[in-house]
Amino acid sequence: MNEIESLLGSRVLFFDGAMGTMLTERGLEPGASPETRNLERPDEILAIHRAYLAAGADLIKTNTFGANRFKFGAQAQKLVSAGVELARAAVRAEGHGLVALDIGPSGKLIAPLGDLDFEDAVAAFAECVRAGSSAGADLVLIETMADLYEAKAAVVAAKENCELPIFVSVTADQDGKLLTGGDLSAMAAVLSGLNASALGLNCGFGPEPMIELTRELRKWTDLPIFINPNAGLPTKKDHDRFRYDVDPRRFADLARFLIDAGAWIVGGCCGTTPEHIRALHETLCDLALKPIPAQKRTVVSSGTKSVSFSERPVIIGERLNPTGKPRLKRALKESDLSYLLNLGLEQQAAGADLLDVNAGLPELDEKRVIGELVCELQAITPLPLSIDTGDPQVLEATLRRYNGKALINSVSAKRASMETIFPIARKYGGVVVGLTITDEGIPETAQGRLDAARTIVETARRYGISENDLLIDPLTMAISADERAAQITLDALKLIRETLGVNCVLGVSNVSFGLPERERVTAAFFTMALERGLSAAIVNPNSRAVMSSYRAFCALKGFDPHCLSYIASAAPEENNQAPVSEPGAVSLREAVEKGLKDQAFTITKDALLRGEEPLQLIDCEIVSALNAVGERFEAKTLYLPQLLMSAEAAKAAFEAIKRSLADTSDAIKKPLPIVLATVRGDVHDIGKNIVKSLLENYGFPVFDLGRDVPPEKVLDCVQKTGATLVGLSALMTTTLPAMKETIELLHQKAPGCRIMVGGAVLTQDYADSLGADHYGKDAMSAVRYAQSLIKSGV
């Protein structure tokens, strides 16, 4: 056992205090890097470490907080090695202490919100970890994290490059929120899932607000907790010298409450000095540690939100699964992300707590598609996801990049399944759905399924996965095939809950397969299962019957304070008594012009049912309405939001046509594929996205490469898709050179391709000087240009 692991829990342990504060007192200028002093003034660093050890610190943080490749390039590793060696030297000189390799945030934000690729973040942290561990660190301390995704990248790097214990602390505001929006329950879920050795909080607003936060964190993790607060808040005494307002005595008095709240290790961050640590040591060294209460919660999370399966039953939206859904299959094949993402958002709005994501189609590159879908979903929804795949490689790749602690769907009680899935779950964290299927098949009795569940629970434990991180699925079978099927499932559910205490999940809708009025049977079965202790269900949250049963159950069981959710969900039903559109009240043309999305869809659907020709509807109603709206936009009698509303209504009408046409969708697509990209270096893509939705709604097939796109990628897409028109956007003057480079590359390698450009800093003259074929002053102008190309036969 590592020395720190044997010390943990034996007595109160002490981290050191601030390094930066001590260096500022020794003349470090604001904005200057403390880390370079490892090489420039090593004696100073050594002296500070020694002062902290002499004051009673057990663990000292190396002076390597920002020593990463983003700030120091190739010098980073040298700074890390030097930092660890200095701390080691201090430990030798003082005769006690352990060295924590200090790793702070990269300073960059990981994609999709930022521009740093997850694997690049892992690689950068890995450099620090390798340098620090070979220089003799005793543990890795990942600290001051504000983004759980980045914390995950750092932990993955540490796990893959050393054997040292990993401590992780985040910085949170008084409400326990991280700067990127996550909370402590999500933090605990993600980092416990990744097998950190201890979790903590640092920096922030001083020891006092940390007391409550320590209590909160204690609720969510069974790992040891360490707390390194600032010495209060900086108050300005003079122009460029900050002083912190909590003195050593008071710091130590407040820290007493941190131990009381469950912390095992305390120390300091900004503004703390060896005097603070000495006071801590004197005041706290004889205090008894609070034992860690056993955790009984099953929790998954995204980067910002956790969901616990141990309270109110959880709804897992099943719609993002192509099985039996031709429209979804097509969207997956065509990479129609906006359709797919909307399916996610609809389920969120309908009350889903989690979204199941499955992209398993034989003709699809599942790894790429599910990876992209998960990444994009996580950019727009806080809901945790369930990664639903039968391919362990796809699972591993997806879990690695997933932001949070996912639901893993699924493992079975078959030996081979458990042997492949559990190690992946152990490495990246996750709650695993365990199907009660054995090597012999599906047990036909409740007892048989209990036995299978027990096999899963016991095998998981051998891989270091507790039953908290399992959801057992006793399997729903169709009663139309066997009338005892539901009863066996329900008995198995009850037996498993009572015998093993583990949480359970069911995909409920299967029960009614082959029956008329399926939803009634499904809803009744769902209620019966909930009453037997079901923790979660994979259902269609858009099904009114299913969700009504669920909400009624929650209200009856006291899961719904003041029945508020029930009341809120029941209200729209009353309002919806009146039909959305009165037939005949508006024409399709009017609906599109006025931007009435729902009506446009319904009217189109009805028209098609009456036998009207799709092409007729498109040309005479939809396109002519769009043109009228476009003209009014150009005449400035109507504005961008209204133009987009009409475009959305047109999209809804097209959607109705698409559904009716099944496979002849080419009929409504214009023969001009368009590639869109925001150029390299630019992350402002809102304008480009508006152009995209408008072009799509006018029926153009659009390949959107997103933002920060390198020139080669644009060319590659043009060559692959045969696109004859490319739209490039740039918002900042600094990214115009990248636009020029992209245009030159396209002119050279894809000479037949036209290029239109747009963005806030561009003008006609500038566009001409870049060699663009068209300058789009607004979104409509892009549409007009594309239309003109079709007319002229490009």
Place this chain on the structure above:
Amino acid sequence: MNKKEVLRYLAAPSDTKVLDEAIARADTELGAVQTPRAVWRRFPIRVENNSVTLAENVIESRDLARALTGCTEVCLLALTLGPGVDRLIRKAEIAEPPLVPVLQAVAAEKVEEYADRLQETIAREIAGEGLKPRPRFSPGYGDFPLEYQKRLFPLLEIEKKIGVTLTDACLMVPLKSVTALIGLAPEEADRAPNRAGKEPE
């Protein structure tokens, strides 16, 4: 909120019921997800003809030097509406594109108003010292290169304090963020303030 400014951002010279409702909704939705945070600090500066020296950083920019002429100090300010705003706009791009330009315009106005409020706070702080603030001047204005963001960020520990990060091209994420220099000039020395240009968003 100054609705006139929002309409100006939307290039909509007059109001309509549809826009009105959309603006009100955007305001509510942004209000629910924004987490405004700011950090600022004063630094002594030296202003020369074509450069400004701030905490040992020499900034080559004639426009900035001109804007800070007569100032003995600057207040370096960084602020953000937080990552929730970026997420909300991305979500709207998928779920409700018509709302996107409205969210964009309202968020831009919220950033400006937030910066104005902070500037007033700073003005009150320094009033007792006989100093007056100049208009904000940000990297990217005039000939003040965006690259200087890399030097400004460590001065305030911007990433750590308010969670704003820089991309390789020196753009800020979350997108609705601002860094600015506010010149502080002795009251009597101050002449009519220079008009600062605005960033194109």
